[in-house]
Amino acid sequence: MDAQKTLDTKGLACPMPIVKTKKAMKDMESGEVLEVQATDKGAQSDLAAWAKSGGHELMKSEETDGVFYFWIKKA
Template sequence: MSNPDFDLDLDVRGLNCPLPILKAKKALAELSSGQVLCIHATDPGSTRDFQAFARQTGHELLAQRQESGEFTHWLRKK
């Protein structure tokens, strides 16, 4: 399965909760409705955090991947 296309790339590697969510929220504010944000994180809790963030905000969580201690999340802005 290929990774979703995205409009903005956000690197939050090395940051722990709640910073990845806060930086993603700020980045999403720069996007238009329907655009996709790709987030690269190293916080293992980011998978659960971005699932909850999507549920609470209405943004669509398109995919999540884990590879070699890195977590990648794709969010489509509502």
């Protein structure tokens, strides 16, 4: 999936993946897609809940070799 920006939060524990995602999203335009990579299992449900509460669209998420990938479209 095409993303305008990629954020690597691998190895970071909660709350850092979301703190960094939030910061990265601030610099993006509405409609742009951010790819987030994380290894913290908690990030999975938290990123989905965070995106929902902010009105962003979690377009896709998948897990490969212990790394979670998320594609979030900015509202």
